[in-house]
């Protein structure tokens with residue numbers, strides 16, 4: 001995972017627009033209109049850089065925090081196949097974090113600073129990981145449906161204008177397909193299994209459905225700001241479109257197994273061809289993002305433990321005289 | 330506090346509840362990784378990573394950039410040892426029509442040969458004579 | 459060929475790898491840096507894979523049930539792993555030193571087994587040896603680096619080494635079938651393996667500021683090979699089988 005569509009950006013409201021050099025800006029926009037990619041050493045508008053750092057950084061945080069709910073089941077995963085696939089999947093998520101932090105670093109923000117901002121709460125990660133993975137069925141639901149959502153979001157973003165992010169996402173998407181496949185297999189085994197297994201799965205689907213509907217973020221308010229991000233190919237699709245794509249591709253796969261979804265209004269409108277649903281509870285979404293979800297504290301406590309308990313290792317091999325260089329990625 | 334994750338319950342989270350700020354450069358230097366997929370091929374840039382030195386960079390690179398699919402060899406280079414041209418000057422790579430002499434397309438002799446053959450045939454004495 | 463002896467040997471190798479793999483997999487997502495997280499997770503996955511390979515040999519050649527049943531449904535007393543692999547993780551120093559001590563024994567064991575008279579094992583061992591080369595490179599690099607670094611790093615590694623060495627010697631607890639295995643050309647025997655291992659780890663540790671305690675004065679921790687275990691194994695087995703036990707007839 002998993003950026004989702006929502007980028008936490010409290011600074012944006014109070015930001016006075018930066019006056020950019022009109023000639024450079026025109027050149028930059030012409031490049032993007034031409035379908036050319038932007039490399040780290042190219043000139044770019046301040047707002048383009050700032051927005052990309054936020055976006056890639058939050059995506060990276062989501063990967064390393066996203067490793068935790070599924071990590072819950074590593075020691076308990078049933079049998080060799082499920083266990084090895086789960087460890088490899090969680091490993092990939094850490095790998096995605098590694099690739100994305102490197103991509104964000106090319107824009108000038110060091111990894112250490114991004115991790116500090118994660119731990120202090122200044123920067124956020126995808127809200128969906130603030131929910132607990134209570135049973136083995138949760139692993140199947142996450143692997144299948146959250147990774148499916150991630151693929152929709154990441155495939156769109158991989159076509160964006162910033163080259164290092166696009167390169168990282170190409171590799172990430174290939175690995176996400178494996179995540180989806182292994183998650184779907186575990187999901188189907190439960191759905192086609194015993195009544196106990198089906199009940200576990202139905203319960204997990206019911207619990208995860210609201211966070212999944214939140215996953216792509218609230219409907220975009222089309223402001224001058226979002227229009228600019230779309231023009232610059234930072235934002236590649238609207239949150240509602242991505243949510244619709246997700247429903248279109250995956251709801252039939254859930255329903256064909258006679259697993260129900262806890263929304264009586266969920267249906268595809270045959271006239272518009274779009275999916276309709278009960279508006280998700282966005283108050284709950286913002287309540288959880290601001291730190292009051294069931295697992296926010298544990299997730300950050302664990303990352304803090306990682307940084308603190310690993311400090312002596314990093315300190316032991318720390319060379320204070322080396323000069324930090326932004327990676328090329 | 331008890332976690333749903335038995336692994337987490339075995340950690341002492343209380344002891345680390347307050348994390349100090351991570352100081353700049355604590356996650357070490359950056360290295361660029363070049364992967365050779367097959368013997369006989371080029372090493373191609375695959376990404377970058379953080380490591381304390383080149384030995385560590387190599388063991389990390391193997392798993393982060395070659396844990397799936399084919400790999401025969403890996404190079405790592407400290408990022409600070411890589412020098413690049415300025416991408417803003419990319420127009421110096423533009424195709425230059427005046428430099429046809431560098432490419433195979435710049436050398437066309439078939440017209441000459443055809444012309445030669447045609448004119449030569451007329452002036453040559455008939456061998457059957 | 460003495461199949462009882464062979465079965466016992468494959469089982470203890472599988473059990474060692476299974477439990478070690480579980481302990482090491484506990485670090486996935488929690489290791490000191492992202493890059494190391496990925497590397498150590500691969501090592502854990504390899505180890506669980508080695509357990510699967512050993513149980514598969516038992517299943518295919520020695521009439522034992524399928525690997526999932528061997529790995530996830532036997533009682534604790536049927537497990538024959540050494541105590542070294544059972545101990546819960548503490549700091550990263552502990553896990554690195556255990557990885558160093560364990561994987562050096564593993565690579566020497568599997569290398570020796572590439573010449574085993576039991577050819578299906580010899581073939582599997584050749585493949586596993588390739589993977590273990592990376593484990594050794596990883597372990598040696600870390601031990602050499604941290605073992606020559608700060609006072610804190612050296613002290614942590616030394617403490618872990620002192621704690622773990624008696625348990626590591628327990629890897630080589632002789633089997634009652636030792637003579638049969640040697641006579642049949644299946645394996646070189648635990649004694650010969652321990653001698654090779656001592657030489658290898660001493661040579662690496664010599665390149666560090668760490669001190670290898672005199673092993674002749676150390677009482678090895680035995681018992682694992684005969685089904686006696688530390689207090690830590692049963693809780694881990696309970697955890698490993700939790701999902702299976704929800705419905706034992708189900709396919710997961």
Ligand SMILES: [Fe+2]
Nearest residue numbers: 001147176179
């Ligand atoms: Fe994923």
Ligand SMILES: [Fe+2]
Nearest residue numbers: 001002093096
């Ligand atoms: Fe991911």
